Amino acid sequence: MIDRDSPVTSDELHAYVDGMLPSDRRPAVEAWLATHPDDAAHVAQWRAQAEAIRAHYGMVAEEPTPERFNLDRLTAGGRRWRAIAAAAVAAALIGCVVGWLAHGASANAPSAFEQFTAEALNAHKLYVTEVRHPIEVQAGEAHLLPWLSGRVGTTLRAPDLQSYSLKLLGGRLLPGLNGPAALFMYETPAGERYTFYCARSNTARTALRYNAAGDAAAVLWVESDIGYVVSGPAERNRLLDIAQTAYQQMEARVPTRATENLPNARRGS
Amino acid sequence: MRPDNVFVLVTRAGHNTLTTTRVERLVGGFRQGVEASVPALRRYARALTRDAELADDLVQDTLVRALRSEHLFHGGDIRSWLYTILTNLNRNRLRALARRPTMMAIDENDAPDMAGPEAGGRDIERALGALVEDQRTALLLVVLEGLTYREVAEVQGVPIGTVMSRLSRARMQIKDYLDGKRPALRRVK
Numbered sequence: 001m002i003d004r005d006s007p008v009t010s011d012e013l014h015a016y017v018d019g020m021l022p023s024d025r026r027p028a029v030e031a032w033l034a035t036h037p038d039d040a041a042h043v044a045q046w047r048a049q050a051e052a053i054r055a056h057y058g059m060v061a062e063e064p065t066p067e068r069f070n071l072d073r074l075t076a077g078g079r080r081w082r083a084i085a086a087a088a089v090a091a092a093l094i095g096c097v098v099g100w101l102a103h104g105a106s107a108n109a110p111s112a113f114e115q116f117t118a119e120a121l122n123a124h125k126l127y128v129t130e131v132r133h134p135i136e137v138q139a140g141e142a143h144l145l146p147w148l149s150g151r152v153g154t155t156l157r158a159p160d161l162q163s164y165s166l167k168l169l170g171g172r173l174l175p176g177l178n179g180p181a182a183l184f185m186y187e188t189p190a191g192e193r194y195t196f197y198c199a200r201s202n203t204a205r206t207a208l209r210y211n212a213a214g215d216a217a218a219v220l221w222v223e224s225d226i227g228y229v230v231s232g233p234a235e236r237n238r239l240l241d242i243a244q245t246a247y248q249q250m251e252a253r254v255p256t257r258a259t260e261n262l263p264n265a266r267r268g269s
Numbered sequence: 270m271r272p273d274n275v276f277v278l279v280t281r282a283g284h285n286t287l288t289t290t291r292v293e294r295l296v297g298g299f300r301q302g303v304e305a306s307v308p309a310l311r312r313y314a315r316a317l318t319r320d321a322e323l324a325d326d327l328v329q330d331t332l333v334r335a336l337r338s339e340h341l342f343h344g345g346d347i348r349s350w351l352y353t354i355l356t357n358l359n360r361n362r363l364r365a366l367a368r369r370p371t372m373m374a375i376d377e378n379d380a381p382d383m384a385g386p387e388a389g390g391r392d393i394e395r396a397l398g399a400l401v402e403d404q405r406t407a408l409l410l411v412v413l414e415g416l417t418y419r420e421v422a423e424v425q426g427v428p429i430g431t432v433m434s435r436l437s438r439a440r441m442q443i444k445d446y447l448d449g450k451r452p453a454l455r456r457v458k
Binding site: 010011014015018020042045046049050052053054055056057058060061062063065066068069071074075203 | 303307312316322325332333390392396397408409411418433436437443447
């Protein structure tokens with residue numbers, strides 16, 4: 001017997017969506033939904049959400065299982081396996097980039113972004129307040145980019161941020177986690193300063209990440225082993241816009257070999 | 270026999286009625302059971318963290334922990350047990366992160382090459398990202414991993430009523446987020 005007026009609880013609506021409703025309550029819930037359009041709308045939305053979640057993540061379980069999850073390997077090496085892998089990566093990279101990975105190899109993956117961003121933010125905070133010497137080399141000097149490119153080990157470009165009234169003041173060289181880092185400084189006519197930090201990263205690629213720390217904030221991304229951080233006043237939307245612009249300009253760059261800059265780098269330094 | 274079947278059988282039998290033969294099959298199938306759960310764990314971790322690399326680190330830590338604690342597994346559904354380990358490891362990770370400045374992935378949608386069928390997926394990804402961790406965990410265990418409310422309550426170590434309210438809040442928040450009431454600000458207690 002179906003009691004059409006028996007009150008249906010919110011828990012039962014969830015259970016109905018999740019297929020966990022006892023079958024004897026099904027008719028009552030369905031009758032309820034037929035006469036309560038608000039609840040029916042909720043049920044439809046919850047179903048759509050569940051569908052979207054399954055559609056977006058479901059295929060992860062269909063991917064072939066990566067070798068790192070081989071249980072024999074995990075038992076044999078345990079955490080050591082990770083250290084070995086990190087060491088192997090480090091050894092390979094040291095072959096190409098001697099000495100630049102002193103700290104990088106041991107940095108553990110979850111905190112690498114935070115460390116990287118913290119380095120950039122520290123540099124930002126240190127130098128934006130500098131009145132007389134915010135930069136080492138002026139924007140107008142021809143050797144600025146070749147010099148920093150040579151030291152960081154990739155062809156760097158300072159993004160054009162004129163559309164935000166940001167004028168490039170110049171740049172400086174800094175010690176970074178994985179080797180030399182370049183810091184470019186920009187300024188608005190009102191004296192507001194933003195910095196653009198570039199250095200080698202242990203991670204090949206990431207999406208953009210926003211990080212606020214007090215009154216300064218940073219947006220980080222990694223592309224082709226180079227990490228970029230745009231730092232500025234903690235005004236989220238503006239900073240994101242600026243970072244997007246810088247990101248697009250970096251994306252659009254024509255790949256050139258960093259070594260082409262080396263002769264200039266020597267001249268510059 | 271597929272390792273899954275062993276555990277379904279054991280789960281239905283319940284903890285108290287395990288016969289010797291079932292226990293033996295369970296022990297023999299422990300590794301197989303863990304191995305067979307890897308794809309589901311990766312899916313769950315990916316949705317929890319929304320970061321492929323972080324997710325796989327979490328799965329690896331879960332597997333190492335599980336293999337080391339085999340003696341602590343007293344039967345029951347091995348998947349639920351693994352979900353519990355992963356959920357706790359993720360909670361520890363977030364606690365550790367909370368001591369540092371917070372980081373969150375931001376929209377990739379503005380980039381021109383990000384349009385297309387994936388755009389809807391990004392919406393749900395960001396909506397999930399705006400949830401409180403316990404709500405996200407409850408919702409994902411139910412809709413993505415198909416756990417019962419009771420199993421979720423065990424994984425999270427809370428009464429079923431708490432699971433229901435987490436689920437309900439998660440669904441309402443996602444709706445608000447998708448309706449455009451963003452950013453869905455987290456309420457700080």
